[in-house]
Amino acid sequence: MAARDEEKTILLSADGWEGGDKTSPPSIWRGKHLLLAMAILFTELCERLTYYSVTANMVLFCTSVLELETTTAASVSLRFTGTVFIIPVIGGYIADTLAGKYNTILGSGLIYVLGLFLLPASAMNYENWFGSDGDGSSYDLSTEMRRVYYFMGLVFVAIGTGGIKANVGPFGAQQVEDLGPEAVQSFFNWFYWFINAGSFVAFLGVAYVQQNISFSLGYLIPFISMILALVIFVAVKSKYKQRPPGGSIIVDSLGVCCAAGCRNFDKARNTSGGKYKDEFVDGVVAVLRIIPVFLLIILYWAIYSQMQSTFFLQGERMDAKIGRVTMPIAVLNVFNTIIILILIPIMDRIIYPFLARHNRSPTHLQRIAFGFILSALSVLVAGILEIYRKKDIENNGYIQQKLASDTFNASQISIFAQVPEFALVGASEVFASVSGLEFAYSQAPSFMQGLVMGLFLMMSGLGNYVSEAILEIVKEASGTKPPDAWFPEEMNDGKTEYLFFMLAGLMAANTIVFIIVAYFYKYREPEEQQILEIDKTVDVDKPPAYDSVGHGFDNRGYYKGEPECTKL
Numbered sequence: 001m002a003a004r005d006e007e008k009t010i011l012l013s014a015d016g017w018e019g020g021d022k023t024s025p026p027s028i029w030r031g032k033h034l035l036l037a038m039a040i041l042f043t044e045l046c047e048r049l050t051y052y053s054v055t056a057n058m059v060l061f062c063t064s065v066l067e068l069e070t071t072t073a074a075s076v077s078l079r080f081t082g083t084v085f086i087i088p089v090i091g092g093y094i095a096d097t098l099a100g101k102y103n104t105i106l107g108s109g110l111i112y113v114l115g116l117f118l119l120p121a122s123a124m125n126y127e128n129w130f131g132s133d134g135d136g137s138s139y140d141l142s143t144e145m146r147r148v149y150y151f152m153g154l155v156f157v158a159i160g161t162g163g164i165k166a167n168v169g170p171f172g173a174q175q176v177e178d179l180g181p182e183a184v185q186s187f188f189n190w191f192y193w194f195i196n197a198g199s200f201v202a203f204l205g206v207a208y209v210q211q212n213i214s215f216s217l218g219y220l221i222p223f224i225s226m227i228l229a230l231v232i233f234v235a236v237k238s239k240y241k242q243r244p245p246g247g248s249i250i251v252d253s254l255g256v257c258c259a260a261g262c263r264n265f266d267k268a269r270n271t272s273g274g275k276y277k278d279e280f281v282d283g284v285v286a287v288l289r290i291i292p293v294f295l296l297i298i299l300y301w302a303i304y305s306q307m308q309s310t311f312f313l314q315g316e317r318m319d320a321k322i323g324r325v326t327m328p329i330a331v332l333n334v335f336n337t338i339i340i341l342i343l344i345p346i347m348d349r350i351i352y353p354f355l356a357r358h359n360r361s362p363t364h365l366q367r368i369a370f371g372f373i374l375s376a377l378s379v380l381v382a383g384i385l386e387i388y389r390k391k392d393i394e395n396n397g398y399i400q401q402k403l404a405s406d407t408f409n410a411s412q413i414s415i416f417a418q419v420p421e422f423a424l425v426g427a428s429e430v431f432a433s434v435s436g437l438e439f440a441y442s443q444a445p446s447f448m449q450g451l452v453m454g455l456f457l458m459m460s461g462l463g464n465y466v467s468e469a470i471l472e473i474v475k476e477a478s479g480t481k482p483p484d485a486w487f488p489e490e491m492n493d494g495k496t497e498y499l500f501f502m503l504a505g506l507m508a509a510n511t512i513v514f515i516i517v518a519y520f521y522k523y524r525e526p527e528e529q530q531i532l533e534i535d536k537t538v539d540v541d542k543p544p545a546y547d548s549v550g551h552g553f554d555n556r557g558y559y560k561g562e563p564e565c566t567k568l
Helices: 004-013 031-055 060-066 072-085 088-101 103-124 127-128 143-179 182-213 215-235 249-259 280-310 310-318 330-355 366-398 416-442 446-478 496-520
Strands: 400-404 406-408
Touching: 031 072, 031 103, 031 143, 031 182, 031 215, 031 249, 031 416, 060 072, 060 182, 060 310, 060 406, 072 143, 072 280, 072 310, 072 446, 088 103, 088 143, 088 249, 088 400, 088 446, 103 143, 103 215, 127 143, 143 182, 143 446, 182 215, 182 330, 249 280, 280 310, 280 330, 280 366, 280 416, 280 496, 310 366, 310 406, 310 416, 330 416, 366 416, 366 496, 416 446, 446 496
Parallel strands: none
Antiparallel strands: 400 406
16 A cells, blocks of 8 residues: 555655755666666566555455455454564565575565465365366365465565565665765655556556456466566676675664663773774664654554555445446555655645745654644544445445445445545655654664664554554454444444544544654754765854755755755
């Protein structure tokens, strides 16, 4: 989903919005660099198409083919996504210390393919292929065996995509870094675009095949797509620039914490007799100061994960037809992506520069807080829609809607009434997720940024687990029997709007705590100040210094907009 890859926002933020020439094309798009960049970009497109094809209709597959309860299916989806965003920490460690990025990506891809082979195997109707034996017994799989195949497949897919996620972006940037920071930024921007292209095809095309034709064919597509990704990736192996594995910054960071007893970090410094350089210890301390902010972002990702769980369940019980065509429920994720693609350029090129010219630029933490508010509004809107959806069934009756092999009693309200809740989540991502990683990158030294990326992805994974925990607590507290259950097996008979309102309240409380933490947080001086060698004696109100591409910075390193003339 548009979480999505959180990773998408991560990539946008890797070089920040506050530097780099966004108007002139870098020299990435020529010769050997073009070949390597395009190989990795198309590899990522195929891999993201694969991943989102697996997750798009996961809840529907679990209920219609595996015959799981609705609430159990939602838990499966949340656990899978949570695991996918925690494994990159392990994938990054393996690449850094043992195998290198290329070998880790390739090995993860092969594990990925094994899992993708098991998914269509779990969905296939074997009786159509092999018929039955002489005594009339079917050769088809039992539901229990389908579950075994499917869950084994998900384990391999999680390992595979987690290993790739941690390494493919940095490996691609490594191929063009000798062209300068503008080329790296351009690569990441296109990397983000290809991620969106893959997710768009998955949510709109593959999800339709799975829901309206067959899951066996719908899961065969990502299997083929991942094989194609590996073929493209390996095709230019001899031309990749590779680095041998070295030490792990995670292990070294833990060593600093152990040496310091997590209190007196001076003990770990070379100057105090410790084994670690002072600069490295300072970096560990800077990352630890970011942790409270990251912990408060976990609940944001729990709200975000409702798109794949409760929002999806709500959509199954609304009219999904346009004319005679039944749209895939997962198509609503496209609106999440659309709002991101629209809002990011507006904020980047219009709103933020306008605020900067009037000295009203919001801080990173202020932007994150605004994103939190938008996410709270998304579940609030979902709760209001749930009230009207059930009133429509009560007043006008329901329509029987068949999705895959399941039939739902659905409201006559169109599924596109959900667009505001998905769009609000997408808008919140522009502020909470993008600004969150921008904040982390600006507050950690450059040699710690890889660790910060892993931690940021981990927060997203933990958010999915927190979401599942909330649903389980709600089930225990309110029961599972209608009409009092907040999260019953059949949403039409319960009070799921209370669940949505509770999530909105939790997010509001989380935002208040976040604002308090943000108020007392002291920003670390940005590294741009050192890179640009700006004289600290310069008054902030005087004309700013300029970097090599003409962007202005004051003596604190803060971006001050485009200069009237460029100082080369």
